[in-house]
Amino acid sequence: MEKLVLSVLGKDRPGIVASIASVLCSLGCNIEDCSQTILQTEFAGIFILSNRENRPLDVIARTLTDRLGACGLTVDVKAMAENGGKAAATESAPFVVTTLGPDQIGMIAAISGALADLAVNIINFKAILCKEVEPEQLMTIFEVDVPLTVAQSDLKQKLAEVSRQYNLEFTIQHRAIFEATNKI
Amino acid sequence: MLSNLEVLSTLEMIKSENLDLRTVTLGVSLFDCVSDDPERFQDNVYRKIVRLAADLVATCDEIGEKYGVPVVNKRISVSPVAAVGAALPARQLVEMAKVLDRAAMEARVDFVGGFSALVEKGFSKGDLALIEAIPEALATTSRLCSSVNVASTRAGINMDAVYRMGQTIKKTAELTAEKDALGCAKLVVFANIPQDVPFMAGAYLGIGEPEAVINVGVSGPGVVKKAIDRAREAQPDITLGELSEIIKRTACRVTRVGELMGREVAGRLGVRFGIVDLSLAPTPNVGDSVGEIFQSLGLARIGVPGSTAVLAMVNDAVKKGGAFASCNVGGLSGAFIPVSEDLNIANAAAEGYLCLEKLEAMTSVCSVGLDMVALPGDTTAETLAGIIADEMAIGMINKKTTAARLIPVPGRKAGEKVYFGGLLGEAVIMPVRSNDCSADFIRRGGLIPAPIQSMSN
Secondary structure, three states: OOEEEEEEEEEOOOOHHHHHHHHHHHOOEEEEEEEEEEEOOEEEEEEEEEEOOOOOHHHHHHHHHHHHHOOOOEEEEEEOOHHHHOOOOOOEEEEEEEEEEEOOOOHHHHHHHHHHHOOOEEEEEEEEEEOOOOOOEEEEEEEEEEEOOOOHHHHHHHHHHHHHHHOOEEEEEEOHHHHHHHOO | OOOHHHHHHHHHHHHOOOOOEEEEEEEEOOHHHOOOOHHHHHHHHHHHHHHHOOOHHHHHHHHHHHHOOOEEEEEEEEOOHHHHOOOOOHHHHHHHHHHHHHHHHHOOOOEEEEEEEEOOOOOOHHHHHHHHHHHHHHHOOOOEEEEEEEEEOOOEEEHHHHHHHHHHHHHHHHHOHHHOOHHHHHEEEEEOOOOOOOOOOOOOOOOOOOOEEEEEEEOOHHHHHHHHHHHHHHOOOOOHHHHHHHHHHHHHHHHHHHHHHHHHHHHHHOOEEEEEEOOEOOOOOOOOOHHHHHHHOOOOOOOOOOHHHHHHHHHHHHHHHHHHHOOOEOOOOOEOOOOOOOHHHHHHHHOOOOOHHHHHHHOOOOOOOEEEEEEEOOOOHHHHHHHHHHHHHHHHHOOOOEEEEEEEEOOOOOOOEEEOOHHHOEEEOOOOOOOOOOHHHHHHOOEEOOOHHHOOO
């Protein structure tokens, strides 16, 4: 059975998920997995669907675009690659990287670039703008998987270089410390 | 996924609230080092410690880096030297002390503990030799710590040992007089000493302990204080019961850090993980103080009326939270109130809010005793012994550990300031009321029999 990936963007309001789910139901698509979030005023959702009735992709795409577009939502749907297109798994350890400093264009590109250079995969990324301080500070939280072949000291050095360039404070800690102090 | 709050609160604990792993202590059994040739014995001891501790400091630093939580002190505890060196005379035990000191230096640890004797019911030959060796051993080493257990709930109080320790403390003070009697800061007299304390100066490896073991001590007074402050700000009418719950939860979080990191250090070193000592251990820094917790809970200073009640509540909440966080809780596990090692407590004593008698009362509800208390140089050995005896009685009757780390500073008077340096801190000398009024009682000697509480079988 074919799997599809659907992403939906739009201004947040009550009823968005209900609208999406209702259209999918009418198309015979089952929601297998989904994640949604709200950033400031904007809704974003990503859905993995199974195309149970094997309807053509263009029919599904058109129906979703027409019906959800009418509600002011932007839709993109495509076929999901075999195995999710996942690269061969490398052994890794979970770490959390945070940065704090003045909000500047290019800093997230630089931090994520430093992570990418060492093949460190970002699992979850959040940026929080602190407007109460002048200049505005941006805190970033990256949950990452660090390949076991990468030394923590090398990653730290890379992050230190970026942090110097953008005047940031940064931390890098194994994720277990956050779990130990927060989860029972 | 972690929530923003989870990430931020953990970062805050480490960065702003001085959360660290206060000590990772490697226990090393010395029983297999014994030889009838003193030089060979010393060589065996040195080699074994250096071998087992070779990677201790580097491993602790690596784990500290991995989790972003510094391991402040790395230490070694050994089997009680009075037992392993029972055949040696005092002068040979002083040599053994120097060997332990050299091994600690080679392993790059801060302290080595275990120059110890257990004499609650009487002395063996080795115990007497060790106690005789203590002053010179502490005066000629820099990293050695010594402890003597003189009382227990099971055995009562060995008053001969109490008097002997009063004299030993005086002599140690004299031999280290040029350093404000620093030797006494590394000498503790105990009742009910635990076998697995990771904190100095009381750490030694008990006779029932494994060949080698990692015991860890957490810190966290700053974290507890900030949690109380935040709760009070969010809810101005918060009650003590609710605050106790907050302390409990905070202690749980802090202890989990010790458990996580201690197990990993032990795993990497290939030795058993022993216990987490969940004591709130302060340092002489602002924001890392047990005394400040008293102020956050509404007292003007530690030592004013209400202090014993506050300490009882804090100590109990810390235990409850810590016990939930780890199934291997041990050591002292409560709240420490070491006068010179906690800036806020030292100031409360200097300003007259905290006197020796109030401190003693407070030790009946916390995990240690009269700790790092600087006293006038003219305090007699009998008076020191009297103070120790009182402290031991509290431990004996309440079935708990109590200890006395008393520092009579030669040539100095009450109100004068003394400096010990580093984590040992600085303090104003506390006055001793009724000096030299206990001699007849102390010189009587013998055993104070085990109390009725001992008959629990």
